[in-house]
Amino acid sequence: MIIPGEKRPWNDIDIYLQPFIEELKQLWVGVKTFDMLKKENFTLRAALLWTINDFPTDANLSGWSTKGRYACPCCAAQTCSRWLYNGKKLCYMGHRPWLDENHSFRYEHNLFDGTEEFRAAPEQTTGSEIFSMLKQMKFSEEDDPTEAELWKKRSIFFRLPYWKHNILRHNLDVMHIEKKFDIGIQHALHPQVLPTGKSFLTPAIFTMSKKEKEVFCNVLKDIKVLDGYASNISRCVSVKDRRLYSLKSHDYHILMQDLLLVALRSCMSSEVTSCIIELSNIMKSICGKVLMVEELEKLQDRVALTLCNLKKIFPPSFFTIMVHLLVHLPEEAKVGGPVFYRWMYPIERYLEDVDTRYDRPTRNEVFISNDLTKTYLFGSYGEPVGSVEIAELDDISWVQAHRYVLFHHDSLDLLRT
Numbered sequence: 001m002i003i004p005g006e007k008r009p010w011n012d013i014d015i016y017l018q019p020f021i022e023e024l025k026q027l028w029v030g031v032k033t034f035d036m037l038k039k040e041n042f043t044l045r046a047a048l049l050w051t052i053n054d055f056p057t058d059a060n061l062s063g064w065s066t067k068g069r070y071a072c073p074c075c076a077a078q079t080c081s082r083w084l085y086n087g088k089k090l091c092y093m094g095h096r097p098w099l100d101e102n103h104s105f106r107y108e109h110n111l112f113d114g115t116e117e118f119r120a121a122p123e124q125t126t127g128s129e130i131f132s133m134l135k136q137m138k139f140s141e142e143d144d145p146t147e148a149e150l151w152k153k154r155s156i157f158f159r160l161p162y163w164k165h166n167i168l169r170h171n172l173d174v175m176h177i178e179k180k181f182d183i184g185i186q187h188a189l190h191p192q193v194l195p196t197g198k199s200f201l202t203p204a205i206f207t208m209s210k211k212e213k214e215v216f217c218n219v220l221k222d223i224k225v226l227d228g229y230a231s232n233i234s235r236c237v238s239v240k241d242r243r244l245y246s247l248k249s250h251d252y253h254i255l256m257q258d259l260l261l262v263a264l265r266s267c268m269s270s271e272v273t274s275c276i277i278e279l280s281n282i283m284k285s286i287c288g289k290v291l292m293v294e295e296l297e298k299l300q301d302r303v304a305l306t307l308c309n310l311k312k313i314f315p316p317s318f319f320t321i322m323v324h325l326l327v328h329l330p331e332e333a334k335v336g337g338p339v340f341y342r343w344m345y346p347i348e349r350y351l352e353d354v355d356t357r358y359d360r361p362t363r364n365e366v367f368i369s370n371d372l373t374k375t376y377l378f379g380s381y382g383e384p385v386g387s388v389e390i391a392e393l394d395d396i397s398w399v400q401a402h403r404y405v406l407f408h409h410d411s412l413d414l415l416r417t
């Protein structure tokens with residue numbers, strides 16, 4: 001494990017990965033290992049299937065920059081982007097190539113970017129092609145560089161003999177894509193704040209009035225869900241300020257897939273709600289425990305169509321690279337299988353403790369002050385409900401408690417006999 005310091009290693013992460021790659025090379029050939037159960041030696045072999053990472057780290061691991069005009073690692077040099085002069089940022093709206101080749105949207109230039117679209121969806125560059133391109137690496141700042149010139153480095157993973165044959169090498173993280181999508185929707189639904197401090201409502205069907213926002217917040221405030229299904233979302237809703245705050249990644253997941261459609265139905269037009277409901281259904285299908293290849297092929301068409309429908313409702317600034325990545329998720333699920341094996345929830349949960357204890361001093365203080373583990377002998381502490389009260393035991397009570405544990409705890413059975 002690498003514990004991050006003050007600065008991220010960015011593209012130099014390969015230096016830290018060198019020992020890991022050397023071990024993977026050994027494991028590919030095979031390492032003599034002893035099987036305790038059968039009491040015999042065997043050759044242990046292992047291979048790296050793919051990496052699970054957030055989107056910025058994708059650039060550091062793969063070498064393809066996830067910023068700028070060509071930010072999509074799947075479309076690569078064929079990424080369709082446009083610079084927004086007023087918004088001062090890039091948007092990625094070209095989703096019509098994924099539609100059926102005779103779909104009416106391909107001809108409706110007025111609804112989209114003023115052009116008709118006849119291109120097919122971009123073909124993904126294979127690992128072998130990338131490997132041979134990167135053999136003679138060149139860096140370029142030209143206006144119209146070739147794909148080989150857009151790579152920032154040759155990933156250290158290509159030192160593994162099998163890496164170029166892997167179809168899916170770096171997973172797009174559904175957890176972060178879903179979160180950014182939800183933030184994008186919430187941002188688009190809320191009024192813009194002018195430099196004078198006053199709120200300004202864009203005259204469009206997707207913005208919510210003050211009254212509608214109150215209804216939306218009240219629905220979320222009063223919502224009741226099963227224990228263990230979600231965190232207490234109502235604590236993140238401020239009806240007075242009419243906004244949501246301090247949401248965690250899993251809160252966005254629940255909002256996106258279940259709560260948002262319930263809350264929006266009461267206050268938005270059917271045109272907007274139907275698009276968002278379809279989006280939620282798509283996310284649910286992609287995150288399903290069982291995926292059927294035929295269903296995923298249909299889902300690909302639904303994703304492209306929904307993104308085109310959203311283009312008719314939301315402004316271009318809504319279409320960030322994270323929104324665009326949605327179009328690649330069905331294809332990725334066909335190669336990699338169910339999403340819950342490949343997203344960052346379990347990793348983030350595992351890293352939370354490390355992150356908290358070593359990386360964030362402010363959160364660290366909070367963590368230590370509420371740390372109940374030290375008051376228990378075997379770490380079998382429960383989760384406190386409501387306000388926490390820690391009682392101090394006197395000397396006699398300590399001895400009594402200590403003896404009780406020594407006489408009754410199962411893990412001491414062997415020592416007692």
Ligand SMILES: [Zn+2]
Nearest residue numbers: 072074075328
């Ligand atoms: Zn793309």
